[in-house]
Amino acid sequence: MRRTGWIIALLAATACGSGVWEMPVFPDGGLLKGAAVLPDPSAKFLEALFRIEGSTSTFGDLVASRARDGGVSFFGSGNKAYSVLRPGCVDDAGTLVLEGYWRNATGGRTGLIRLFVEPPEAAVALCRGEEPVDPVGLRGAWGSGGDLPDQPLHLAWESPLKQPNPPFRVVAHRGGCRTMDQCGASENSLEVIRIAGSLGADAIEIDAQLTADGVPILYHDLSFSDRLVEGVYCLGPVSEFPLAHVRALCKLEYGEQVPTLDDALRVIVEETSLVAVWIDIKTPDAIAGCVAATNRWRARAEALGRQVRFVHGLYSDEMVDAWLRSDLPSDAVCLVELDPKDVRGAGCEVWAPRWTRGPMGSKVKRVQESGRTVAFWTLDEQEFIDVVLTDARPNAICTNRPGLVFQRFQMVGESPWGPNP
């Protein structure tokens, strides 16, 4: 009995907690304070595969860069660091500097990073909004924690990015990442949706369910608890809280409000360049409200000239049945997580198999050739991402590590078999 007691006591030491992670920032705004904004098309010329020279243990050998929503991000492989930077033109536009933070995706390490575009002629051209004649490189330094960067870092241009056709999409899980992934904002918050593009996402998956007064809100679990929200009175089934009580009693882990679906769709349409949103509807009674919201924001997107695809996720037989029973507009797009026959039966356009079912290459190809798209969920490990990318060639992967999936597609991915755009 004493031995059992010691074993149980030792097991207690394995319990661990979580915290809220905040990105480091340059004191006094860094060199970007007062810098001129990089002209809109120029950031695209910074998209490429770069070879890291020095500091490969932190950043990896090859990083893929991507420009979204005014920023430029760099993504390494495996558990290496990713970087989220903003560009700015200084020294009367003779210098193009990028500043921001780097972060180890699976650990607590983070720090500041500052890079300068080279050669100088390329920086001048980019700051004028022109395409540089030669491929660009980046040279600068990185640091740990809040310390100013002091470790040398050089990114040498390696190759252009793949431009797959049909396109391959990186779908960020729960709006960008889960709260436990500590990407700087709570899951299913407006803040995480705003940074999803800089984390590597083309599209996002969000979770929707109804409040007691019938308002669709973004929240994953069916009950409020301290796993995802703060507030001692924010406890119990979501369906028993009217929206006003949610607003008064609940805050997400990073202090954000629990958003309504309308709030989230407004941010997606008006503030980001995301091309699609997968709304994982948690309960059958939320279907009609979610479709009504997407109709409103699809009209708004069209008015703004934005191409955004609104996809309604159905994860069970019960949800598929409720979808078929609902009186919905014929152009409402749906996704089914079950089998391809269920996708056809529900008249849906997207099949979303769980990754643990394996790549199912021939089945994926048949679905794609029938004009439907395939999105695997939720893949976070490089080994399995590579298997699905190479053996299944899906149209999308839903992930908590969008930057890793983006980098792996650039390394090993191929265009989906279909459908043709």
Next chain:
Amino acid sequence: MTIVRRGPAIFCLALGILLCAAPCRAAAGEPRPHVLELGAWAGYALPLGKAVADERGGRAVGVQIRYRSPSGLGAFIEGGYAPLFSSRGRIAGIIPGRTVGLSSSLNAWLVTGGLAVDWRFLRLDGGLGLGILSVRSTLDGVTISPLQLDLVYTVAATAFFIDRVVRLGAGVRAVFASSSGINFLVFTLNLGGDVLRRR
């Protein structure tokens, strides 16, 4: 790491120590009997953590039935109630253009069972069970009363001043609701009595 996430760990630690401390055989001398004991406790509940509320804690009560073996190792079943938080005030920005009244409270109901060790005048309990966390909140005249069921761990230590057929003592119990993250201490006065003794 925060105390909110440590509940299961503290529970395991206490249970481990409790089992390590368990006497292996009855003390020398006259063998002790098998005993069925009824008891009750009353005291003050004090929530752990940094949660903001106008009032934290309140008067808590509980009842127990327990079995004590001749070795000192025993088992118990317990039911309890503890008020944890309450707040009252007015709030702006929730309903456009208006400041409205908001009053809320959170109470806990517990049903737990577990192992206990009696050693001299001390008693250690380690329990596991069901917690019903009950919120009541009224905003602008609209009242909601959601309930959240949760797995709870309890760890308790009691020292007895009178330790005969009737027992009187004081103690402290820690309660950890695993997924709700609601954790609290209860400082108690304990009263119990043997209702059945058999050798």
